[in-house]
Amino acid sequence: MVLRIEDTDVExxxxxxxxxxxxxxxxxxxxxxxxxxVGGPYxxxxxxxxxxxxxxxxxxxxxxxxAYLCFCTEEDLQKERDQAMAEGGxxxxxxxxxxxxxxxxxxxxxxxxxxxxxLRIPEHPIRFHDIVHGDVEFSNEVVSxxxxxxxxxxxxxxxxxxxDDALMKITHVIRGDDHLSNTPxxxxxxxxxxxxxxxxxxxxxxxxxxxxxxxxxxxxxSIANFREMGVLPEALVNYLAxxxxxxxxxxxxxxxxxxxxxxxxxxxxxxxxxxFDMEKLYWLNRHYIKERFGVDADRVLxxxxxxxxxxxxxxxxxxxxxxxxxxxxxxxxxxPAVQLLMLAFHHFTKxxxxxxxxxxxxxxxxxxxxxxxxxxxxxxxxxLPERTSLIFxxxxxxxxxxxxxxxxxxxxxxxxxxxxxxxxxxxxxxxxAGNLAPERFKQIVNEVKAETGAKGKELFHPIRMVITGxxxxxxxxxxxxxxxxxxxxxxxxxxxxxxxxxxxxxxxRGSKN
RNA sequence: GGCGCUAUCGUCUAGGGGUUAGGACGGAAGAUUCUCAAUCUUCAAACCCGGGUUCGAUUCCCGGUAGCGCUACCA
Numbered sequence: 369m370v371l372r373i374e375d376t377d378v379e380x381x382x383x384x385x386x387x388x389x390x391x392x393x394x395x396x397x398x399x400x401x402x403x404x405x406v407g408g409p410y411x412x413x414x415x416x417x418x419x420x421x422x423x424x425x426x427x428x429x430x431x432x433x434x435a436y437l438c439f440c441t442e443e444d445l446q447k448e449r450d451q452a453m454a455e456g457g458x459x460x461x462x463x464x465x466x467x468x469x470x471x472x473x474x475x476x477x478x479x480x481x482x483x484x485x486x487l488r489i490p491e492h493p494i495r496f497h498d499i500v501h502g503d504v505e506f507s508n509e510v511v512s513x514x515x516x517x518x519x520x521x522x523x524x525x526x527x528x529x530x531x532d533d534a535l536m537k538i539t540h541v542i543r544g545d546d547h548l549s550n551t552p553x554x555x556x557x558x559x560x561x562x563x564x565x566x567x568x569x570x571x572x573x574x575x576x577x578x579x580x581x582x583x584x585x586x587x588x589x590s591i592a593n594f595r596e597m598g599v600l601p602e603a604l605v606n607y608l609a610x611x612x613x614x615x616x617x618x619x620x621x622x623x624x625x626x627x628x629x630x631x632x633x634x635x636x637x638x639x640x641x642x643x644f645d646m647e648k649l650y651w652l653n654r655h656y657i658k659e660r661f662g663v664d665a666d667r668v669l670x671x672x673x674x675x676x677x678x679x680x681x682x683x684x685x686x687x688x689x690x691x692x693x694x695x696x697x698x699x700x701x702x703x704p705a706v707q708l709l710m711l712a713f714h715h716f717t718k719x720x721x722x723x724x725x726x727x728x729x730x731x732x733x734x735x736x737x738x739x740x741x742x743x744x745x746x747x748x749x750x751x752l753p754e755r756t757s758l759i760f761x762x763x764x765x766x767x768x769x770x771x772x773x774x775x776x777x778x779x780x781x782x783x784x785x786x787x788x789x790x791x792x793x794x795x796x797x798x799x800x801a802g803n804l805a806p807e808r809f810k811q812i813v814n815e816v817k818a819e820t821g822a823k824g825k826e827l828f829h830p831i832r833m834v835i836t837g838x839x840x841x842x843x844x845x846x847x848x849x850x851x852x853x854x855x856x857x858x859x860x861x862x863x864x865x866x867x868x869x870x871x872x873x874x875x876x877r878g879s880k881n
Numbered sequence: 882g883g884c885g886c887u888a889u890c891g892u893c894u895a896g897g898g899g900u901u902a903g904g905a906c907g908g909a910a911g912a913u914u915c916u917c918a919a920u921c922u923u924c925a926a927a928c929c930c931g932g933g934u935u936c937g938a939u940u941c942c943c944g945g946u947a948g949c950g951c952u953a954c955c956a
Contacts, residue, residue, distance in 0.1 A: 486954095510884050
């Protein structure tokens, strides 16, 4: 595979785009054998560095009579086009300059007359084979003689790709089907140059939910967008493969990147356009999050296979930070989910809950438990801070005032449960020390249960409210240790222990009455 | 306007001259859990229209319609 930078449009190309592009592709899991960053036998790999070659080949076509000089101005052409369209005809170039004597044309050019170079389209239909569309034929009547070299001396995209693809020995041209109508021009170019035509595969357009071509307006469209949202690369790769392709049988949906390499086939790609479905992407993303951080995570990801360099690419961490993190947490040895953890960490820092400076070994291990507990509940990693707010944020007053909790507050046993539970926690020595064990917690709950006679929702909703401020949330068994451990850590945003929470709740409740 | 591409549940798709037209996302219902989520089970949901070919078309052919693309000295 070759990475080639196509930057012939000076206005739209900037050096920093190239760095971003390379970073994005690597994150996505793409790798190349040749490119501007790694070199290769057909150097250079940036079109702006290959201009000389394009001009030489254009001159050659000119000398061979396969191309000609065109002295028409842009205004002339525009007028011609408008007129042709108004008369209901083809909006193609009239061929006015086709008939100018080549020697005469060269004299005019030498005299400084601005001119472009146009390819002469042959007088026969243009046929080519496309892997997804089959045999395609265009009448030569409808393809205009294309400009290959602008009067400014800059070559045109449709021309340079042909030169580069041929020179770089590209075997398969795989691209969007918006290029299908451009392909006859390119095929004519290959023929004029006397070069073999590569295989084409024109993939269908991806549409937004309004059936319009996917654009910025639809939200995430670039790889960087998805990464920032906390979509895992394997989810995106898997989803994109499913857009227009299905395996024989059509029932399997989950494919690792390695499996796709083996099983994906262009021959089975559908030519019809597909609407991008975020929900399904999220479903896959949840799947891969769970796979990396679920019960089976250890089986799936071999920690030894992730190098520091790969990890840096995948997470956007500086390489030194990657090493520090691995060392600190002994994460290499203990958790195969480093990458997910570091990815998640990024979103916690953005939310102001954590900072790299404040991370020590205990904190990483603690964060691992937090993510393990909550990651299976999110569509994307950037939702993690919000999901985790019940750990980092606690506001008893807001909880008492929340409309969501009004129903719970109206239950007959609620007050008694509050009173009993608060009293017991405040008295408990282990809770005071921030070391309330889940077993002890259960005991207390059972005592409250016995005293009030409440059970089920009636019992747990009020208790949940006291501890998290909300009547729903994760398992107490797992949540309690996280709160207690978290309360001992030096974090930018302090985590309140169970005792601290109960204290605050009691206060808020007291001041209200 | 011209030319091209496309057409199966809301969405992604499998299939193919005779099928209960299959799967997945999403939706609905139920089970489970202290709750939410997750999970499991069940349900609803589709062959664009019109002609032709054929004993029989959703499938093959033609036409229409719609969507998209190209029609640049953009990529």
